[in-house]
Amino acid sequence: MLDLIVRGGKLVTPEGVRQADLAVADGRIAQIAPEIAEPARQELRAEGLHVFPGLIDVHVHFNEPGQAHWEGIATGSAALAAGGGTAFFDMPLNSLPCTLDAPSFDQKLAAMRASSHTDFALWGGLTPNTLQHLPDLAERGVIGFKAFMSNSGLPEFPACDDASLFVGMRLAAQLGLPVAVHAESDAMTAYLAQQKRQQGQTTWRDFLDSRPVYTELEAIQRALLFAQETGCRLHIVHISSGAGVVLAAEAKARGVDVSLETCPHYLAFTEEDLERLGAVGKCAPPLRSSDQQTLLWSQVLQGQIDIIASDHSPSPPEMKQGDDFFALWGGIAGVQSTLAVLLTEGWQRRGLALERLAALLSANPARRFGLVGKGRLAEGYDADFTLVDLQQTHTLEPQNLHYRHPISPYLGRTFVGAVRETWLRGQRVYALGKIEKPSEVRLLKGSIPFRTEP
Numbered sequence: 190m191l192d193l194i195v196r197g198g199k200l201v202t203p204e205g206v207r208q209a210d211l212a213v214a215d216g217r218i219a220q221i222a223p224e225i226a227e228p229a230r231q232e233l234r235a236e237g238l239h240v241f242p243g244l245i246d247v248h249v250h251f252n253e254p255g256q257a258h259w260e261g262i263a264t265g266s267a268a269l270a271a272g273g274g275t276a277f278f279d280m281p282l283n284s285l286p287c288t289l290d291a292p293s294f295d296q297k298l299a300a301m302r303a304s305s306h307t308d309f310a311l312w313g314g315l316t317p318n319t320l321q322h323l324p325d326l327a328e329r330g331v332i333g334f335k336a337f338m339s340n341s342g343l344p345e346f347p348a349c350d351d352a353s354l355f356v357g358m359r360l361a362a363q364l365g366l367p368v369a370v371h372a373e374s375d376a377m378t379a380y381l382a383q384q385k386r387q388q389g390q391t392t393w394r395d396f397l398d399s400r401p402v403y404t405e406l407e408a409i410q411r412a413l414l415f416a417q418e419t420g421c422r423l424h425i426v427h428i429s430s431g432a433g434v435v436l437a438a439e440a441k442a443r444g445v446d447v448s449l450e451t452c453p454h455y456l457a458f459t460e461e462d463l464e465r466l467g468a469v470g471k472c473a474p475p476l477r478s479s480d481q482q483t484l485l486w487s488q489v490l491q492g493q494i495d496i497i498a499s500d501h502s503p504s505p506p507e508m509k510q511g512d513d514f515f516a517l518w519g520g521i522a523g524v525q526s527t528l529a530v531l532l533t534e535g536w537q538r539r540g541l542a543l544e545r546l547a548a549l550l551s552a553n554p555a556r557r558f559g560l561v562g563k564g565r566l567a568e569g570y571d572a573d574f575t576l577v578d579l580q581q582t583h584t585l586e587p588q589n590l591h592y593r594h595p596i597s598p599y600l601g602r603t604f605v606g607a608v609r610e611t612w613l614r615g616q617r618v619y620a621l622g623k624i625e626k627p628s629e630v631r632l633l634k635g636s637i638p639f640r641t642e643p
Contacts, residue, residue, distance in 0.1 A: 191219060191229035193615055198235030198576065200566050201242070203548040211240065213572040216614035221568060235576055238609060239543065241528070242551035242566050243275025243307075243573035247558065248369075248426055248450065248498035249524055251277075254300045255285025260503045260593050262304040268501075268525040268591040270619040273575035273608045275307050276563065276633060277524070281314035281335055282346040283502070289314040289346075290322040294329045298632060306618050306626060308573075310558070310633040315368060316346060317353035320360065327364040330634040332558055333424065334361050338408045339373040339473070342519070348375050351411070358421035366635070367422035367448075367558070372408035372433075373400065373474055382515060391513040393463045397475050399515075402430045405474050409433050413440040416447060423447040424557070427500045429455050429474035431484020438493040448495040448557050453530035454521045454598065455485060456497075462598075468509035468517040470598045472500070486539060489549075495557060497531065497549045499524040506594055522597045525590060529604035532579070537605045559635030572615040581607040591624065 193213040199206050200221065212220040212229065220227075251265035262279075269277055279297070281288035288297050288311060301309050313326035315336040323334060336357060337348040349357065354370075361368045381399040385391065409425060416423035417440070428434050428451045437449050458466070460476045470476060477485075488494055502520025511517055523530075528550065535541030547565075555564025562570050584603045587595035611619040616627040 191227055193231045193233065193572070194225055194229040195233045195235050195240060195574070198238050198240040200240045201543045201547045202566050203544050203552045205544055206239070211566065211574070213615040216572055217562070218566065218568050218570050218572050221566065237580070238576045238578055240566065241273060241575050241577055242547055242564055243575055243611065243613065244269070244273050244528060244550045245276045245554040245560070245564055246274050246498050246501070246524060246527065247278040247496060247554050248280065248452075248500045249277045250280045250283045250502040250520070252283045252503075253304070254296055256283060258593070259283065259505060260501075262301055263306070264591060264593040265501065265524060266304070266306040266309070267624045270306050270611045270613075270624060271591050271608065272525040273528045273577065273611055274524070275573035275575075275611060275613045275618070276309060277307060278310040278312055278332055278558075281312045282341055282343055285345070287314050287343070287345050288312065288326070288331075289316065289319045291325040291329055294326055294331065301632070302630060305630045306624060307613055308631045308633055312369065314346060315349060315354075315357045315361070317349055318347065320353060320357055323357065323360050324364065327366055330632060331366065332633065332635055333367040333369055335369045335371075337371045338412065339371060339375040339378050341371070354412075355415050355419065358415050358423075359419040362419050362421040367424050369424040369426050370408075370412045371427070372405055372412050372425055374404040374407045377404045377407065386515060391515055393467070393471070393514045396471070396514045397460055397463065400473060400475050402432055402477065402481060405430055405433050406436055409436050413437065413445055413447060417445050421446075424450065426450050426498070427452045427455070427474065430477050430481045431488055432481065434485060434488040434493055438488065449493065450496045450498050451485060451489070451494055452498060452500045452521070453523055453527050455482065456489070456534055457530050458598065466598050468514070469596060470521070471514065471517055471519040472502070472521050473519050489535070490539060490541060492545075494549065495553050497527065499527045503592060503594060503596065506596060509596070522592055522594070523599065525592070526585065526597065526599045526604070528575075528577070528608065529585075529606060530599070532606040533604045560633055561636050563633070573613055575611040576609040578607045578609055579605065583607045
């Protein structure tokens with residue numbers, strides 16, 4: 190007997206949308222057919238709803254162990270599930286200790302297994318001081334290595350100079366793992382910020398002026414060159430500008446093995462919104478001009494972006510308060526709103542196809558990072574899915590947020606679509622505002638190094 194049948198929903202896959210029944214057995218999708226006659230222990234009526242594959246968010250900061258008062262695994266993964274997500278990749282910094290060696294990996298893994306509501310993967314850190322630990326992290330099962338090309342804001346996680354980044358990328362290539370880079374020029378952003386602050390110019394506009402688009406382009410160009418020379422699989426995180434996407438896409442067309450990530454906040458807000466949002470909208474790279482956003486959206490619609498991830502990076506409210514914008518913590522709290530933003534700004538307003546959304550948020554992350562059996566509604570795959578009512582709108586209010594702190598730049602915004610339920614390997618983890626703990630969560634490891642297609 191089957192464990193579950195989801196009846197009558199519209200299944201969203203990268204190949205298209207079709208109405209069908211979906212059967213689950215032993216945590217996997219056992220059958221997809223117009224009508225499944227076999228009995229099941231449980232049936233779920235999904236008429237009028239769209240069934241999306243569970244979101245895989247490859248870029249979050251849940252800050253545990255050590256700084257769960259910023260967010261925490263329990264609240265962060267609950268918010269992910271409420272937004273339709275079934276897996277996340279946790280970044281190696283903002284927790285204490287940072288994930289820089291085998292003992293810190295083991296500590297974070299134990300915390301994840303104890304508190305997460307969804308499956309997860311762990312990034313390891315690549316810094317000038319930790320190159321010798323990369324093989325140990327690879328053996329433990331990191332999904333890849335994260336490096337900063339500019340100041341991370343944390344002394345425990347220094348930026349990579351060119352030599353350490355190059356050596357680290359060469360070693361990562363030998364280990365068969367990708368390197369994710371925060372691509373901003375440390376030399377230029379530090380110089381421009383110093384000039385502003387010495388002149389007493391510390392407003393939100395001064396912060397934007399200290400991180401212009403060319404500081405992102407210069408770093409992207411260097412990372413692409415290093416990837417080409419070392420054979421490293423490169424993943425460029427949170428590309429903020431359309432110009433940055435164009436630069437990286439051109440390199441991909443030349444054969445560089447690179448994947449391109451942007452974030453919902455760059456697609457939903459421009460730099461002019463920062464005056465209204467204040468520190469809630471501060472991030473690095475920062476929000477860009479409307480012209481850059483228009484170009485960024487054009488790249489999304491043309492298929493040049495591979496993955497959209499939240500870069501959820503929250504903090505306590507007091508770290509967002511003060512007169513010096515440079516000194517305020519930078520990070521967007523948005524893991525719960527990724528699908529909502531893309532449905533509203535992409536599907537409704539710009540005609541982004543639902544199947545393209547399924548690729549950006551689920552299939553492409555699974556494929557790029559070698560997650561076998563994840564990211565698609567297909568027979569034999571894990572039964573990770575979310576039920577979404579596209580006929581319903583909702584306005585995000587503080588009481589709707591599952592974060593530790595009810596802070597988000599999306600508060601008060603009205604979105605198209607409402608997540609009704611989220612299921613992880615055939616177990617319900619979210620339904621109508623309520624979070625449920627699954628019997629098991631798993632560490633996800635990449636099994637096959639995939640190239641991106643030019």
